[in-house]
Amino acid sequence: MELPYVVLRELTLTDVEDRYKWCLDKEVIRYLNMPSKYPPFSRKETEDWIAACMNKTNGYHQKSITTKEGNHIGWVDLKNVDKLNKHAELGIAIGDKTYWGRGYGLSAMKEILRWGFDQLDLNKIWLRVEVDNVKAIASYKRIGYVEEGILRQDRLRDGEFVDRLRMSVLRSEFFDK
Numbered sequence: 001m002e003l004p005y006v007v008l009r010e011l012t013l014t015d016v017e018d019r020y021k022w023c024l025d026k027e028v029i030r031y032l033n034m035p036s037k038y039p040p041f042s043r044k045e046t047e048d049w050i051a052a053c054m055n056k057t058n059g060y061h062q063k064s065i066t067t068k069e070g071n072h073i074g075w076v077d078l079k080n081v082d083k084l085n086k087h088a089e090l091g092i093a094i095g096d097k098t099y100w101g102r103g104y105g106l107s108a109m110k111e112i113l114r115w116g117f118d119q120l121d122l123n124k125i126w127l128r129v130e131v132d133n134v135k136a137i138a139s140y141k142r143i144g145y146v147e148e149g150i151l152r153q154d155r156l157r158d159g160e161f162v163d164r165l166r167m168s169v170l171r172s173e174f175f176d177k
């Protein structure tokens with residue numbers, strides 16, 4: 001199946017409103033590593049976060065995902081960059097739910113993986129996903145991620161500790177596909 005075309009562009013302050021709105025949607029944020037309070041972030045906190053990403057002061061390489069028509073639909077990032085061992089952690093969210101299950105997540109991941117391996121010279125790009133986030137795990141497997149192991153009680157979600165699965169894809173596996 002051909003993947004839909006996406007553009008990964010730099011964040012701008014005009015992204016703040018969409019981001020704030022998406023974080024009000026409990027279905028979107030359920031599996032995202034955010035505070036349990038609701039809303040998880042105020043507008044001001046959202047703006048400060050985007051500004052920190054733009055100024056590269058928080059260690060995140062975060063990009064906005066847009067469709068070929070220019071619709072802003074989510075974000076994707078690489079963080080915890082370990083230059084010595086050449087690996088980093090991936091995070092992704094399609095915030096606009098109308099784009100779920102249409103291949104946009106896969107397409108955005110493919111782009112950031114290519115960028116991370118080429119531009120950051122990484123050897124491995126790993127991620128942590130809650131074990132009951134079935135849809136996300138299926139997407140990761142589809143792109144070539146394999147399981148590394150279970151991180152026990154790794155996230156405190158709504159007052160309950162949940163296990164997370166650690167997965168990764170290696171440069172050699174990604175470019176072999």
Ligand SMILES: CC(C)(COP(=O)(O)OP(=O)(O)OC[C@H]1O[C@@H](n2cnc3c(N)ncnc32)[C@H](O)[C@@H]1OP(=O)(O)O)[C@@H](O)C(=O)NCCC(=O)NCCS
Binds near residue numbers: 029100101128136142
């Ligand atoms: C997890 C998430 C990023 C996945 O992104 P997505 O765009 O919804 O999913 P994908 O790109 O993998 O889409 C694949 C699905 O689209 C279908 N699809 C439709 N058209 C397609 C195409 N042209 N190419 C590929 N797949 C297509 C696939 O068959 C598959 O459907 P299925 O799951 O019913 O088998 C997204 O659902 C999300 O943001 N969720 C909330 C936040 C979250 O959980 N983030 C991850 C935290 S670890």
